[in-house]
Amino acid sequence: MILVTGVSGALGGLVLAGLRARPDLEVVAGTSSGDGRAAQHTGNTARHIDFDDPASLTAGFDGVDTLVFISAGFAEDDVVTARHGAVVAAATAAGVRHVIYTSLSASAGHTTIAVPHLWTEKQLAAAPFEVTVLRNGFYSEVPVGLAAGAAESAAATGVFAAPFGTGRISGVAREDLAEVAVRVAAEVERDLRAGTSTAHAGRTYELEGVTSVSGAEIAGLLSESLGRPVEYRDVPLTELRDSLLGGGLEPYRIGHTVSLFSNLKAGFLHATHSDLPALLSGVPRPIHAEIADAVSGPGAAG
Ligand SMILES: NC(=O)c1ccc[n+]([C@@H]2O[C@H](COP(=O)([O-])OP(=O)(O)OC[C@H]3O[C@@H](n4cnc5c(N)ncnc54)[C@H](OP(=O)(O)O)[C@@H]3O)[C@@H](O)[C@H]2O)c1
Known part of the structure; x- marks a missing residue:
C-alpha cells in the first residue's frame, strides 16, 4: 500500500x-x-x-x-x-x-x-x-509570480524591478x-x-528545472506582452529586506526570501544538471512559456 x-x-x-x-x-x-x-x-x-x-x-x-x-x-x-x-x-x-x-x-x-x-x-x-x-x-511559480505581480507597475512605469542582479533562476x-x-x-x-x-x-x-530566466528576460517578456519598452532594474537586498519588513510576512519567511534572492544574485540558482528529463515521459515544461502566459493572462496588467 x-x-x-x-x-x-x-x-x-x-x-x-x-x-x-x-x-x-x-x-x-x-x-x-x-x-x-x-x-x-x-x-x-x-x-x-x-x-x-x-x-x-x-x-x-x-x-x-x-x-x-x-x-x-x-x-x-x-x-x-x-x-x-x-x-x-x-x-x-x-x-x-x-x-x-x-x-x-x-x-x-x-x-x-x-x-x-x-x-x-x-x-x-x-x-x-x-x-x-x-x-x-x-517551482517555476517563483519567477512566474514575480513577473505577473510586476505587470501592473511595469505597465505604468516601464520598469521591472526585482532583486535578480545578473543571476538566473531555474524553475520546474x-x-x-x-x-x-x-x-x-x-x-x-x-x-x-x-x-x-x-x-x-x-x-x-x-x-532541477532545465530552463532558467533572468531579470532582463522577464522585462523583455513584459515588454512584449504590454506593447511598450520595459527596462529591468536590480533591487538591492537592503531594499528588498526593508520592503519585506513592512509587508506583514511571518518573520522566518523574511530570512528565507532574502536568502533566496542573495543566492539568485550570486548565480547559484542557475542549475546546470538535472535528472528530470531522464525520469519524465515527455519534455520538461519550459519556464518562459509559463511567464509569457502569466503576464498576458486576464488582469495580469491590472
Ligand atoms: N520547490 C519549491 O519551490 C517549493 C516551494 C514551496 C514549497 N515547497 C515544499 O514542498 C512542499 C509541497 O509543496 P506544495 O506546493 O504542495 O505546498 P502546499 O500547496 O502549500 O501544500 C503543503 C501541504 O503540506 C501539508 N502540511 C502542512 N502542515 C502539515 C502537517 N503538520 N503535517 C502534515 N502535512 C502538513 C498540507 O496538506 P494537508 O493539509 O493535506 O496535510 C499542505 O497543504 C511544501 O510543503 C514545501 O515543503 C517547495
Missing part, C-alpha cells in the same frame, strides 16, 4: 491523482487538514496524518509499504525538523519499507530553506527502511515533479510486491 501525505496541498494532490489513475495500485491519502479541504482529492477516505501530532502518524502509517513523504516546510526550521523527525520515527516504528521524500535541489543548497531538508535527508539515511530522495527544484513545473513522484512510487511499490530490489533505493534525484 502507498500512502501520500499532504494531499490537500498542490503537489500532494497531483501525486495522489496520478497514483489513483493507476488501477493496479492500492493508494491511501493522508492529510493534516481536519476541515474537509482534502475531500475533493480523497472522497473523505483520507487518513489523518498530522506531522505535529505523532499519535496520528503511528496509527496512520499502519500497513503502509511505500510512503510518499511530502515535506511540510512552511514554518520555522526547528518546527519543520520536529515534524519531519516525527515522520521518520513513526515510519520506522510502523515498519514502512520505503520512503520517498520531497527535498530541495542542489542549486538551492546554499539557501536557508535547504537546512531542514538536508537535516531530514540525514535522518532518513540513518533509518532502517529504503529511501529515495526527490530533490525538487524551485509542479506537474513535472508530480509525474516523477508518481513514477518512482509506482515502480517502488511494484518492486516491493514482486520481492525484487528496486533501482530507486538509495537514489537521490536532482529534479
